[in-house]
Structures are given as C-alpha cells and as structure tokens.
Ligand SMILES: Nc1ncnc2c1ncn2[C@@H]1O[C@H](COP(=O)(O)OP(=O)(O)OP(=O)(O)O)[C@@H](O)[C@H]1O
C-alpha cells in the first residue's frame with residue numbers, strides 16, 4: 309500500500325487554476341522531487357497535501373486514511389509534516405522549546421497534571437527533553453539548544469525548521485526549498501544531512517527545490533510542474549533529457 | 565510599629581486584584597497573541613455571580629468565588645469558539661462588544677428574566693431583584709482580607725506559571741509566535757486559543773468576586789471598557805508574554821495613579837504621555853518576554869563577568 313496517494317488534486321483561486329489534476333503516489337521511505345518555474349504551483353501542492361487549503365477537486369489518502377478536507381493540524385498528527393518556503397520559526401522561543409512544541413500532541417499528560425505538577429508531568433518532560441536533545445545532536449544544533457531561535461543565523465534557522473518538523477516524528481516530510489538562500493558549503497552539508505536523516509528515521513520526503521543539481525543528486529523520482537500541470541515525471545536522467553522540461557523549465561530558469 | 569492606614573490597605577487590595585487581572589489577561593493577549601479587550605466583562609460576571617451567591621443565597625465566600633469564576637470560564641469557552649476565529653483588530657472589537665453585552669445584560673437582567681419567567685408561567689416564583697439593574701448591587705457581605713486577595717494572586721501566578729511551562733503552555737505560546745507553524749506541527753490552535761481565553765476569563769472572574777466583596781457595592785458601569793484598557797496597559801507595560809512583567813505592570817499602574825491624584829486635573833494628560841513615551845522608547849514593555857528571575861540572573865552574570873574582567 310502506498311504511503312501517500314494523491315489523486316487528481318486541483319485548486320482554483322478565484323478564476324486562477326493554480327494546480328490541476330495533480331496525481332502522486334509515494335511509497336514509504338521514498339524520496340521524490342517537485343520542480344517547476346516560479347509560480348508553477350509547487351507550494352500550493354504542499355498546502356493542499358498538508359491541509360492548509362482544502363482542494364477544489366480530488367482526494368488525498370495518507371497512510372491508509374482519507375485526509376481530504378482534514379485541517380492542517382490533523383494532517384500533521386497523521387504523520388505528514390511540511391516546512392515553509394519562508395522560514396516560520398517560533399522566534400522568541402529557544403531552539404529546544406521549538407522542538408518541544410512539536411511534540412505537543414504526543415505528550416502523555418494533560419492540563420490538570422501540568423498545573424498540579426503530578427509525577428507524570430516530570431516523567432514526560434524528561435522524556436521530551438531527552439528526545440529533543442537527541443534530535444538536536446543529530447542535526448548538530450545541540451550547541452545552540454538554549455539560544456533564542458530568532459537570534460540564530462539564517463542557515464541555522466533553516467536547519468532548525470527541519471529539526472522541528474522531524475520532532476513531530478513524521479512518516480512523510482515535505483520540504484519547501486530547503487536549500488534556498490544557503491551558500492554552496494551549506495547546501496552540500498544539507499544534502500548529506502537529508503540523506504542521513506532519511507536513513508536514520510526511515511521517512512519519505514517530498515522536496516521542492518529550484519537548484520536542479522540538488523534535486524538530481526538526492527531524489528529517486530522527479531515531478532515537473534508548469535502552470536499547475538504535471539508535464540513530466542520520472543527518473544532524474546529522464547527528466548534531464550526530456551525536451552518538454554528543458555523548454556518549459558530550464559528555458560525560464562535564469563540561475564542554476 | 566508601622567501601621568498601614570486604611571487608605572494604604574485599600575491600595576494594596578486593588579493592587580492584588582489588578583495582579584490577578586493583568587497576569588490572566590497576559591495569558592490571552594501576551595502568550596496566545598489574541599488581542600482581547602473584554603477582560604472587564606469576565607470580571608463583571610465573577611463579581612455579580614459571587615455577590616448574588618453570598619448575599620442572596622448565603623453561600624460561603626470561597627464557593628461563591630469559584631462559582632463566579634466557573635461561570636466566567638464557561639462564557640469564555642462558549643463565546644471563545646466563534647469569536648476567536650477573528651484576528652487582530654476584529655477580535656479586539658468583538659471582545660469589546662462581548663463585554664458590553666455582559667454589562668447591558670446585567671443592567672437589564674431583572675426586567676428580561678422576569679418577562680421570560682412570566683411567559684413560562686413562573687412569574688410569581690421568580691425573584692424580582694437579582695442584579696438590581698443600573699442602580700447597582702448594594703450591601704454585599706464584606707470580606708476585607710488581604711490574605712484572600714494575595715492568596716488568590718499567588719494561586720493565579722502559580723497556576724499560570726505551571727501552565728506556561730508545560731506542553732499545554734508551549735502549544736499556547738506557539739500560537740502567539742506563529743499560528744500557521746503551530747498548525748503545521750499538529751497543534752489544534754482553535755482549541756488552545758479557546759482554552760487560554762477561558763482560563764484567562766476564570767481568573768478575571770476570581771478578581772471580580774474579590775473586588776465585589778471588598779467594595780461591597782458594585783454596578784455594571786464599573787466594568788466598562790476603561791477597566792479593560794487599564795488592565796491591558798498593565799500587561800503592555802510589563803511586557804506581553806512575561807508573567808512577572810504583568811505583576812510589575814499591575815504594581816506600577818496601581819500606585820502611579822495614586823500619586824497622580826495630587827495633580828488630579830493633570831492625570832489624564834500625564835498618564836497617556838507616560839504611555840506614549842513608553843511605547844516610543846520600549847515598545848516591548850519593561851521585561852519584554854523575559855521573566856524577572858532571568859533578568860536578575862542576567863544582571864548577576866554580567867556583574868560577575870565585569871568583576872572578572874576588572875580583576876585580570
Ligand atoms: N492563497 C492564494 N490565493 C490566491 N492565489 C494564490 C494563493 N497562493 C498561491 N496563489 C497563486 O497560485 C500560483 C502558484 O503559486 P505557488 O506559490 O504555489 O507557486 P510556486 O511554484 O511555489 O512558486 P515559487 O517557486 O515562486 O515558490 C501563483 O500564481 C500564485 O499567485
């Protein structure tokens with residue numbers, strides 16, 4: 309059974325068709341790339357899959373559950389978690405608290421236990437703390453665990469956003485341009501890190517990225533979106549040679 | 565022996581009540597980031613409910629206080645669900661409207677409830693005077709005890725501190741930080757907005773009950789927008805998202821007007837000017853989002869560092 313199967317998903321904003329007939333099936337642990345020129349509808353696909361917008365058409369089944377029309381927090385609790393194109397930190401919380409927040413719905417104590425400071429509160433807080441510290445170590449962020457997230461350099465914040473998403477323990481991680489704004493060294497580090505995360509946590513990833521080399525280097529399969537429509541999908545080398553893709557995508561691509 | 569005059573005791577009492585109000589509003593406005601201008605409305609619910617229960621029904625003070633607070637909590641819960649879908653200015657206006665409705669309902673409660681009772685044939689059984697309308701509610705049993713007030717202030721601070729430093733509190737704070745990011749991590753933001761609104765309302769209800777039994781005479785006009793703004797200013801002064809900041813804000817803004825009383829005619833000039841100055845020089849409030857303890861700890865390490873630097 310596939311982990312994710314999106315069938316004919318579409319979105320219309322007013323008169324604008326942002327996404328049309330988006331169909332994707334992903335197996336557990338698979339790594340898929342989603343590319344396309346500016347305004348192609350990539351972020352909209354993320355918003356549809358993760359419940360930030362209700363789709364106009366189509367259905368989304370995740371991990372055996374029909375999540376079409378679910379709210380964003382319900383989708384996240386099912387194990388499909390996304391990051392944002394423009395970083396959305398909890399800027400005045402510490403790095404550690406950013407990660408702890410992501411464990412909220414799996415916390416085994418309630419409000420009364422928190423107010424009365426019952427033993428379960430201390431036990432769970434200890435577990436959450438250890439769990440988040442381990443994650444921070446894995447992403448080499450343990451050195452800044454106590455820092456205020458908003459005070460970190462951009463590269464760290466990008467990494468922290470991934471760490472925070474991982475803290476939810478997703479089965480599928482959706483990354484919206486994780487390499488945007490990173491320098492070449494940081495980009496290479498990110499590439500290695502994503503590979504190791506995938507091995508360590510055994511999760512599937514869907515990745516939006518402008519940097520072609522980046523996507524080709526890490527994804528097993530690539531989808532190309534142009535004006536909301538999927539014009540091609542296949543192995544990286546197939547995509548690289550596809551004339552339609554070269555024209556529609558690379559033709560408009562000024563950097564890369 | 566230093567004796568506190570009645571006047572000083574009164575100021576201390578209001579200070580304690582204001583601490584409860586400011587700290588609880590901070591949960592809503594500061595931590596959850598939901599701009600509420602309706603705190604006085606919840607205070608009114610607590611005040612009237614508790615006063616009616618002690619005076620007309622002979623309930624003990626603590627039970628009446630808890631009942632008033634619970635009713636405010638329920639109002640917060642039920643009204644929070646639709647109202648908290650609004651954001652920013654719209655939410656502020658809606659919460660203001662809400663507290664006005666509470667005030668008007670208190671004023672008209674006797675007439676309207678009497679008529680309703682008449683419709684269902686209970687007109688003879690229904691008490692003629694419950695809230696006593698615009699004239700106010702007099703002769704509430706007096707409970708002039710700083711122990712009660714500061715006991716409750718302590719409980720309020722402790723409960724809110726324990727909430728804020730818990731998983732539930734992190735969910736609440738994350739909404740104030742970035743609502744979309746919170747949703748993306750599986751947090752049911754609508755639920756936690758409502759919960760924080762209702763918890764804030766609960767303690768506003770407590771403050772109302774304490775206030776009613778201290779002054780022994782209340783009327784709906786005491787719980788107008790002026791009161792909500794006064795509480796809001798304490799929160800803003802102390803720092804949105806800092807519990808100890810709100811305590812500080814409540815202390816300062818209880819005492820300051822007392823000093824300005826000497827220049828009574830200038831009060832409405834000095835007060836806003838001070839606030840504008842604050843907003844210009846320190847918009848995040850005295851403590852920002854930090855707590856007093858961490859600020860003091862920071863001062864100590866800085867002092868130690870400069871001492872060490874001087875020694876070498
Ligand atoms: N909430 C919205 N309301 C109306 N139109 C929208 C909304 N979100 C996106 N759009 C439109 O949908 C289209 C696709 O936008 P989207 O952000 O998904 O593109 P993208 O592929 O992520 O582009 P980029 O590479 O610049 O991030 C654009 O024309 C955009 O203006």
Ligand SMILES: [Mg+2]
Nearest residue numbers: 350351352393
């Ligand atoms: Mg985008």
